[in-house]
Amino acid sequence: MGGSAVIAGNVISGLLLGGMFALCALGLSLVLGVLRLVNLAHGVFLVVGAYAGFYWLHETGIDPLVGLPVIALAAALVAAPVYRLLIHPVMGRTAEAPMMTTFGIAVILENLFVLVFSADTRSIETSYSTAALTFLGVTVPRIYLIGFVISVSAILGVHWLLERSAFGRDLRACAQDPVAAATVGVNVTRVQMATFALGAACAGVGGTLTGLAFAFTPTSGPGYLLNSFAVVVLGGLGDVFGTLIAGIAIGMLQSLGGMVFGDGYRDLVALVIFLLVLVVRPQGLAPSRR
Amino acid sequence: MNRAIGVFGLICLVGALLAAPNYLGDYPTEVLFRLLIGVILAEAWNVLAGETGLVSLGTSSAVGLGAYVMIGLLNFTAVPIGVAIVLAAVAGALLAILAAPGLMRLRGLYFTVGTLSLAEALRLVMINGERFGGATGLFLNRDSPRMATLVRIAVALLAGAWAALMVARRSRIWVTLRAVRDDEDVAAQMGVRSFRVKIAVFAATSAVMAAAGAVQALKLGAVEPYGMFGLGWSVNTLAMAVIGGLGEPLGAVIGAAVVIVSGEWLSDYPQAHLALTGVLLIVVTRFAPRGIAGLSGILWAKLRAHRRPLS
């Protein structure tokens, strides 16, 4: 009886966490789909989001959830010039050059964080970040549910933006055929910059939620990056709902993996899924549709 | 003729390096050891990425595996140090061959991400695997050799790597590596079995990296997963090769010198050093795609073109 409640709790926790994973991975997926760029700085962007939430609470004393729109906007405003000044000039040269640049950005940010914020483990402490929620005998951390609701809302918002807005239309056109998009009058560079900024905004929100749910350090980036990659590979490139479903799937598998093999193996589950999917899908992350 | 001079020069250099610990103080010897390990890793990475086009973020998986195998062999068997290093290298090659069927299906950027996740997966296995010492790792059950001896082992390893590189550069296979990097499809159309070429290079460079990891473990006298399987190895190796110059013969040496020396200079601020490495990486990628070695090559050519009318 108690065993089944624990299992149910784990499954539901995984499901809720998966929503957050999906939001964390969404930016990576968009940037990969539109710019064909592996953004190795994505994990660090998530860490930026976590610190932003931490210092927002620390400085203003206002609930970090209230600060999410501000954090998203700030992340976008910082990311846009980073793309325009550092990444865009090497875009089209070799495949490695832009990726190497994002790698450089990741290394710089990670180490600056250690210098500025110290290597200490942090967590954003609010009344709900440690509280539990019991419903029908199943107990899950309250922040998981809050994170899930916010993440899914944000994902639906991005989905609406892509499907219904003029920007989304331009973005999808650029993802598919940048030359044709430019010929019909789309400013492709601006769309690419906006996509990068949108990716960073998603990472900002996702990072803050992650920071509310888990402790983090300046060096959490690579782990976050790989977790997001697993979601992207499983969910398909630039596919918003695919990303959501893949996030939930990985969240649940992680929870179950942690339960069966021990908590230390949680992260390994995502990596193993990632490697298996890569081997099973030899075309790698290439979009399946033509 | 040129080749004879090259071989002679290399023998002199190796001789000087072997003798160096006799004349250097403790600290310079220590720096020399780091430099040697850096050059070995950067040379291997340079062959992998610079010659064959396989940009890997998985250096730490080979380094870490080599280190663990080394400590395991020395603790639980009676093999001599030299044999243990060779066996560690074999383990590195085996890891590459086992991972290759999956990784080599990925082209370009996806290969890079694949290697990164392999390294992270191995690190997590090591942290959680109690048999391998878990998060605390393993200790060598005897004293590490003296620093001078360690330097000589590293010199021997580097000399071996350089000799192998010279032989490989002279072989008929070498040109096919660069052909695969340049245009894999055309290479196939010329009869190059690119899959096998890539696996061979991946295995060979992985072996060298594992051997470097083994020597490093011997020096530390202990291994733990966060350090030996840490991303730091991958970052530093990539940075040394890229800053020095991908595909440039002197690239690894120059890059290792820049990264290691600036690291010593900023030794009190290791994070500042890594951040500076990141800056250098971005600047070199943007303004000097062939690294410092390539840049000095261009400057040298200009200088000569400038001088010629005078002479």
Added chain:
Amino acid sequence: MSVAPLLEARGLVKRYGGLVALDDFSLTIGSGRVIGIVGPNGAGKSTLVGLLGGAIKPSAGRVLFAGRDVTSLCAAERARLGIGRTYQIPRPFLDLTVEENLEVAQCSRRQPRDSLARRRTEILERCELAAVRSRPARQLPLLRRKRLELARALALEPRLLLLDEVGAGLVDVEIAALIALISSIAAGGVSILIVEHILPIVRQCCDEVAVLNFGKKLSEGLPAEVLGSEAVAAVYLGTAHTVIETDFRGAAASAVGPLVGDGGQAVPPKPAQVLCLDRVSAFHGQLPALREVSLHVDAGEVVAVLGANGAGKTSLAALISGVLPVRGGALTIAGESAAHLRPDRIAALGVAHCMEGRRIFADLSVEQNLRIAARAVARAEVRRRLDAVHELFPVLAERGAAPGTALSGGEQQMLAIARALMARPRLVVFDEISLGLAPIVIARLYQALAALKHAGLAMLIVEQDVDRALHLADRAYVLDRGSIALEGSAAAVRADPRLRQLYVGGADEGNPVLSK
């Protein structure tokens, strides 16, 4: 007792999604024979080379080489058996020296080093590359890169050589030298497959010729017979179908009003000349695509750009819309210099480009495909334009919510035309809108174009189908290997005997236009 053929292709089919690039194609190449393959753009020629060389896997059919089934072998293994190929646009290993490029091709040969080195020297001398053997291939100009393609394929010691458009981008003297080289290779007993649209090469080198059209073999035989036949001329000139006469001054003409002219929004006064190219040159990498082309389109005028495959028609269209950079010369659009503008800036100047291959956005619905081209325009105006293109092509209204690529080929082409019109351009560049479509559909499209002409839209029509284009155009230019070879009123160009020669070439002696 007959000798088994060196290569035999049986019933080769290659499909890309719904598109059939090559359909039930069979071919036999005897030992020491030289076979030519000709055909218009998109006929499946390069697909054939890929299928034989192993770079492309067939959807059906088999390839036999030297009596062995090689269908399942990859490119590397086929190369080791002795199939060598060159690429249409040279793909040397850029960072390797010329000689190292040859060494790569020798990787499978088990011979002593010095005999291989001797062989390389022989080949390099034969291809006139010995002087640059230790230079990186990156530094070679185009002609030498073309020679290197050939030299590298020869270093493989092939029994069969697949030559994909080796003549493209070369001038007359270079072509003559190339013909001599190919003949000497053939004399050495190597079988050769030449895919080529420079017909003098085919005429002088080949023992047999096959004509490909829409992925099917149209005819085959001796070069003189095949190239002289009316049917082949028709494939190139587009007279294979009957022109369906249509009355275009009907209802459609009034419908296109909101898409053309000044109504609805204030535009600056119409300049007399919407487009002017003054001695413009352009390159694809190192390949010269256009050489000092001068051309203009006046307001309300319809101008046709004709020319054989690879003459530079699509390069011209890409250059005008800013996709291909201008290198030398002046490009003026509506009085403004546009030589170095990005494509989206050029679109804003009022030039719309209906691209070759339609380039419909598969992820967007039909309506979104249309809306995306109407930029920085009030909602009501977008609605007006949508209504106008819907009246022109009613099917686009019916299927407005469908994904762009759910339409049939002809409907997609309508969508591409309508998308170009949504910008309410001063000038539309139509690039090969009839490619791969049934005559009845082409007639429908040209009916719409006629209505647009009637409404006063300036158009530049790039077209392989000479008859269609000249029927509609006021003036025409004919391109030949990147230069303008012939220009004048549509009627004058149609009547000019040189037109046919530019497409099919002279009957026997070289080509008078080429050597003028």
